[in-house]
Amino acid sequence: MHFDTFFGWPQILLIFILLVPFNALRDTCPIGCRCDEDTQQVTCEGQQVVTLPDRLPSGYETLIIRNSSVRTIEKNSFRKMEKLMHIEFENNPSLGTIEKLAFKGLKKIRYLLKIFLKLLESLTFRLIKFSSCPGLTELQKNAFSGIQNQMGLKIIFEKTPIHRIDGHTFRNAQNIRELTISGEELALSRHCFANINQLDFLTVSGVVLIEPEIFTNSTRFHVVHFKNSQFDIPPSTFSSLSHTSHLLLEHTKIPSIAPDAFSGLTTIQVIEIHACQLGTISARAFSNVENLGELKILRNTIGDLDTSESIMSKALKTRMEENTMECNCGMKWMTSVEEMSDVNFCSTTASFRSIRSFIKAKCMDPFRKRNHSPSTTSSGSFLSVLSILTVTVVSFL
Template sequence: MQTKITQIIPTALVLLAVTCFLLPIGRAGLANCPLGCQCDDDTLVVTCGEGHLDVLPIVLNPSLQRLVIKNNKIKTIDSSMQFYAELTFLDLSYNHLFNMPPRTFAYQKKLTELHLNHNKVGSISNKTFLGLESLAILNLRGNFLDELSEGVFSGLKKLEELNLGQNRISRIDPKAFEGLANLRVLYLDDNTLSAVPSAAFGPLISLAELYLGINSFTNIPMNAFTNLSKLTHLDLKGAALSNVTGESFSGLEGLRTLDLSDNRLSRIPTLELMPLSRLEELALGQNDFDSIPMAAFAGMSNLRKLDISGSLKLNRIESGAFSANANLEEIIIASNKALVEIHDGALGGLPHLKRLVLKDNALTTLSDGLFSWNELVDLDLSENPIVCDCRILWLRNLLVNKSNSSQNQIPVICASPDRLREQVLQALSPDLLGCTHADPRQQAIIGGVLVAAAAIVTALALVIYKCRRRIRELVKGGWGNSAIGRKEREYQKTFSEEDYMGRHPNPCGVSVHTTTLNNYQINNHHSHGIRHIPVTEL
């Protein structure tokens, strides 16, 4: 008797469901809408918010096209799915799904998007997704998958996006992606892969975006991406890379976007990245290099956006760092706590620069004319310990001149001196900044005069030092004892002109004085007939 009752109950449930479906469609959807759900029979959409559903409802409109049941307690998908053959969109994310029997979606021939992310799915097979002939997007992110077996997705011929991120995948069969010739986006980030699964990439001839970050690669083997000739976006953020080689990115000449942030690179891989001539966006923050040297990104003439943020060891940017990247439109160098120095000319030669973010570094000052404002629209220098003195006047004037334009300016706040702390730089006068001569041309003229004066003083000092003996003799002769001076002159006359010249060389190296003295002696001898007085007669 109990056995018969057990058999009757499921039959009765099915009859009840069929009876509900036979009701007029216009009323059935509304009348049987579960608590906490919104059912619209005009758009054929049912959305169930956070609630207490633990099974998939079987009494909804059979013509339903979009079904969203998120943040509930559904643990399995049973045969109830067969009642919704018209579905094109199904979202069962953030439930407790751990079991999906084979052929669960056998009746969903029209389904194009299936979201099963953030559940507890531990395994899938090549029979799990049978019947999904039109599926374009499959989201399995945030589950408990640990491996991908051979041909697991082979039935999904039209699949374009596959998200397998945030799982526990450590092994991928070389034939796991067979049949996915139309796949364009693949997420394998945040798993436990110890090597790039290059062998499995062979069938992915249309792949354009690949996300491999937050794994444990340490390095990228030669020709790892050779089969992905159409790849335009590669994300290796947080992949534990300590080194890349010249062959790491071979075959990726068409790459447009590369993310190498949050790795362990001890230097900027200039030569290794040089073949990526078509690269437009590059992220290199959170690495271990301490400087951005001259021509750090040589070869990447098409680079439009560069992000170097969160690097704890970066302390300087050298002159000409971006000299090979004249097409840069956006530079983000933020949250580098050791960055204290940006050399003159580091940001020069960038005529197309529209957005410059130097936020949250350790910059205390910026050299005059560090960057131009030709095309600049956004400037962010906030959260730096800026010292507001005359060295920063050029920036203050630039900000004031642009204050009435359409550019977006985030105020520059002074960190010191104490009297100007928390003041807005743009609001300070040149006098408050300690600038006596605010006009840069006046400053240049004054500087030139000071340099010239210093040069003249130095030259005079050298002349005086060189002629110090002659000057002493002149001083003694002019203001010393007159008797001694006459006696000395008489003494000198007892010698011949040659002896005199030998005993008293000209200390300044000038012959004009000696010549004059000789002429004076000769003239006196001939005109007055005065003989030389021997010393003994004095």
């Protein structure tokens, strides 16, 4: 009996499929994508790409989604890609939603960065990047929760107009090396950066609204940097943020800093406000920061600073230098602070003279005259009363 008589071609094909190792099926390149064996990179590109691949060939560590029609990064999208080290979404105009726990389970995300050829050749960073995704305007609650990365992770949004970050978007995300968000008219909701344990560099720009308590239960941030924004600072904005090296506000318009704006901060090495346009710094704005090393207010324009309590804090050192202010005689208190009135200056209305010079020319002499006048009046009144008493006594005798 011939082999092909006992086994028909359908049976032979079935046996062949069963004998093919499962890994060989897994190692095929996803439909609509290119797989480069040399770089171990999978690139899914073009309008025909409407969903993310559900798997990658074994050993491939980089996934690029470019110029696609992908609308949503769904929950657990990368659950079968534990070895993935680099994810980049580039120029995806239809992408509008990142569902909660979308990146859960990723442990080895990284991005290989080579600088100056051999310099730092072995330095590796992990990366999730969104570039030129105009439809992605909101980061929803828990979108980046559950990332349990073993080493430092970089999450970057650039040329992507994030308008709002919801509370607990990064809940329990661990070991983030860098989080950079370049938003447009960006609103930061209460608790948006809550429950993060260790974030080395947080950089946020384009902010127009900050709600109180955006850092609840977060700790071990190295640098927190807000720049190129415009927002008021309400009370308890940074409450619960602790063990932070540097909190920096830079190149930002801040109409008002409320009383207790920085209350609740604990163990902060430096709070710095640099090159900002400040409207009003309220009294006690910095007064309740516990264990503050240095308060630096440098090279700002300041509208209203009428009391020493505006910069009062428990800082070991305070530097207030090269600021330009709207000068008035209510700022006489600055002359009693060593050298402060010599290194801060008035606005154009006072020809950029130093505060000390302004106070001396405009406020000190009138102040002395006012002191002299009440003294004379008081003396005259005393003599008048004395004359009346003398006349009364003489008449009585």
